[in-house]
Amino acid sequence: MPSTRAAAAEPHETAERSAVRALLRLWPYVRPVRARLFTAAFIAVVASCTGLVFPLVLKWMVDGPVADRDPAGVWLGALYLLLLGFAEALLFGLRRWLVARPLSSVEAGMRADLYGHLQRLPVAFHDRWSSGQLLSRGTTDLMLLRQFLAFPLTFLFVNGVTILVGVIIMLLQDWTLGLVILGPAVPVIITCAVFEKRYAHASRRAQDQVGDLTTVVEESVLGIRIVKGFGRHRSQARAFRELAQTLRGTELRKAGLLATIWGVIVTLPEVAIGAALVLGTIQVADGSLSTGTLVAFLSTALALRWPIDSIGFLLAMTQEAATATDRYFEAMDAEPEVATSAGRRPATATAVGNRSAGRNGWAQPAAPGAAKTSAQDSGLRFENVQFRYPDADKTTPPVLKNITLHIRPGESMALVGATGSGKTTLTALVPRLHELTAGRITLDGEDITTIPREELRAKVAVAFEEPTLFSASIADNVLMGAETTAGAADLNRALAVAQADFAHALPDGTDTRVGEQGLTLSGGQRQRLALARAVVGKPRFLVLDDPLSALDVHTEAAVEAALRDVLAETTALIVAHRPSTVLLADRVALLSGGRITAVGTHHELLRTNAEYAYLMSGTGEAEDDR
């Protein structure tokens, strides 16, 4: 059972970066709500300081009306306390009310950005990153960030101010006692600094491990038929358990670190308060300090306990938020598909120019090109196309090399090759799901790198080998291949071509929901719907990747008959494994070892090309050639 899980594919060295620098990157998202956030922080400071006034009122009561036995003064004091209490309650409520909606919207905004960004990242990125790792960034990490903005961010500031004000109040009341209270500050700060670094490491590791765990869960769900088919759910559960145990180890390490800092943060200030109590008692006994002042002083010191205690977990949460931010931006920093650049054009043109000189007018602008377009340049043309996956080692041979192929307008070209020869990769280049390493592809003479992606993908319709349907109605799934103006007529025509009329017989007809959250369709049914999606927009260019693999013979024959009409008007590239599919096409290109080694009609190639004959019939003779 695969147990070595691919961790987050990206390097982790960045964990060394300081928490503050990481968190500063959140600013653009926080900016829109800054007014409310700052107001809330200010209000929290006021509310928190209101709490510090309580002891002062107490002191006034103890030393004044109580000592003077003045009942009226006692009433007044109580009234002050009541008013302060109301003020404090309302201010704290106000703070929460102010940030509730904005913080949710920050979280939502970041999530929407991540989602939008991930959708636009190159397919190669998604090949490397498991969706579990991406998902944990979009959920758990963002929740941590929201909590950070709601709490630690505000309260690190608020508690800092509260501590400062409290200390000043204490110093003003009795500076010697105040200094005693301040004593532990230095050791506490040092502990915090040491702790921060270690905790950062542990928390990054924990979060990555959560991502890995998510990946295992996801794969075990998506691959459930294999797990069950081989009775492997126990070993799968064991693999899961191992990872979960590793995570537990990391979490326990985090707890150990937290325990240390809490121990220090709780003990030292408490010792200081004890010392102040003893000293204060002596001073009261000497008569150099009033009882009221001592009460007030100790009340203040105790009121500061929470702000001081909390620093430990506030720092921990901050640290986790910093790691979450790093993880979030790891995905956000990945470059989206480069926008169509005019800058590429001349470079490519020169590179190609040497070999196919005189053929194209791209080196010179407009006029000469336009003149020559028609016969030579129209259709789908591959010129010296070379491709190597961007993450592949530069020393490895490219997947595709020197692919030169011209599919004339209205012509259908079948692409045949052994399993793993790069057929699917080649088809992915046309709608620019991957970028060429060298060479160029033109549609009706226009280099695809100069066509905006949206437009390019509208021109080229694709049916993938894996017919993915989305959680939407059948109609929506099919019509996503067409202009927004397409209607029921287009839908029905496409369904008819793909022999997907079964859709009409479903419970809600073409409004039946399919995909993740809908009706479960068979592989053949999904394939036919994917085909309908590809043809519904009557695209100029059609790329079909083994479109009929899951169909039975009768259905296949019916689809082929209907497709012929569609293909008559379309320039198409069809990946084919079977003679029946090949026969849909006018000509066949044989892909072998990353090159096009032969082009011709099915019958020509069958006669003249041994490898082709072998691929199509699978019978003996040709095997010797391989």
Add this chain to the structure above:
Amino acid sequence: MTAPTTSAPTADDEPDLPRPKDAGDPFDRDVLPAPPGATAALLRSLLAPMKGRVSVTTLLLLLQQAAVQAGPLLVAYAIDHAVPAFRDHDHGPLIAVAVAYLLCALVSGGLQSAFIVASARVNQEVLLDLRGRIFRHAQALSIDFHERYTSGRLISRSTTDVESLRELLNEGLQELITVILSFVYISAMLLWLDLGLGAVAVASFVPLYLLVRVYQRRAVRVYRTRSTAIAAVIVKFVETMNGIRPVRAFRREAANDAEFRVLNRRHERANGDALLEMARYVVGSRLVANTAVAGIVLWGAYRVASGSLELGVLAGAVLYLRRLYDPIDRLGMFLNAYQSAAASLEKIAGLLAQTPSVPEPSAPGELPPLKSEHPGREVVFDAVAFGYRTGGEVLPRFDLTVPAGQTVAVVGSTGAGKSTLAKLLARFYDPSQGRVLLDGVDLRELSVAELRRGVVMVTQEAFLFSGTVAENIAIGRPDASRAEIERAAKAIGAHEFISALPDGYDTDVRKRGGRISAGQRQLVAFARALLADPAVLILDEATSSLDVPGERAVQRAMSTVLEGRTAIVIAHRLSTVEIADRVLVMEHGGIVEDGSPAELIAGTGRFADLHRAWRDSLA
């Protein structure tokens, strides 16, 4: 192609089942029924094995709180006793105060540390348990469950929902215990210091309790909505990332953004509602608390002024009071964490309450020893009928016997029930009536391990798990040696392409250069099945992405490596039929033709038609 993930991973060839999908379907609304009290029972059962540790942890906190709460008492003692004693040159009480305070500080700090470590142990143990339970249960549930419950939801159960329990355990439970303990301690202290003042403080608990009740009731709703909302977000997220190619090719980005925005907005709103609910609670509880403080101070000060109460007692009482109400915010946080965890636990409990429709036997039987030297076994469908639990009969009652070692090709149009037949034999489903027997033993009586020694199925979708190619093949038999893995790969014709990968068999299928095409993935799936070495092999459209030579290699392997095994082959390519001993033609859930290929081809039935059509298609 590359990404080893498929969405809606079903490769069944099922008829267009009119499965009821009305709005009331619990699957649609993501609320699976759980028996009443299941949530509490789940929490109890998670904590039960931890009883000892939980008690120790609680004890630590108990002692720690005792140490913490002793502070004001010492202050009161210092003011009322140590001060006068010191004036009389009796340093004893003051030294006692000093020592006691130091002790309290050290003890509270030390115990705090110990508590954090101890509670983390408990929490992590509970989480490990829960994660494991969800995972194992999800794995144990039958295929028909997985076909209805989406992968996104399952993922959300084991991630965000577990996460909210983690929060409850990490912060919430500690808060709760601290809150309860300090309420009890402080009330006791106050009552001890002065009965009247203490009574007032205790009386203030009544409105606080009511407040908590109201909050709790409202929060349940909010958090339930929120948990459903985030699950919807996750489903959309996962679906998009797993279907990134069609998303790109059909320019769905903008439309997806819009749909995602709606779901995300819904979650944002629920989230905001939850935070606002909390804000209301905080205001209410603070108001009650601060009013009580003012009232008690008023009464206490009045009594000191009139001479019926000592000053030190008032000072101590006031210090305690401030602490008494401090934790109400934290009580709110606990309720918060609790609500959110309860909503999640409810969903988890609903998932765990699902019983596998294909349960493992409690007393598993064993397959009889092989009757001949051949590894194949006899398969009998004995008066079997099948329909989904949700209604609709798919396979009407039928009988079928496949002798050991026979290779049977099953053909028929889409929706004829071929895959259902295969799934019954693989025990992905159990028949509604009748029995499926393997060498005379009902499949329902076999343990999973025994069943999979008996029957293995290879389907059209060839999912690869992250890990190396070798590991993916080894799923067939985890204890297989590298040589055995390579032998399986060679037999199926996969060795060539695997060796050409950057790290050969050790190539990580997700790492650089590890891109594996659909056809190659099917070959890996075959190698897996070969390695599993089952008595009965089922191939369900397993060669659909292979080219002709690939298919030939598989057939060769079947006639050599799988020689003597029983095989059921479902394929629409009739080339497969050439190696079959027998052909079944299915139509509308029934077997309409049954005979040797030669017989059927020579006849005038459907198979003869199909065969002719296929011959023609070869051109």
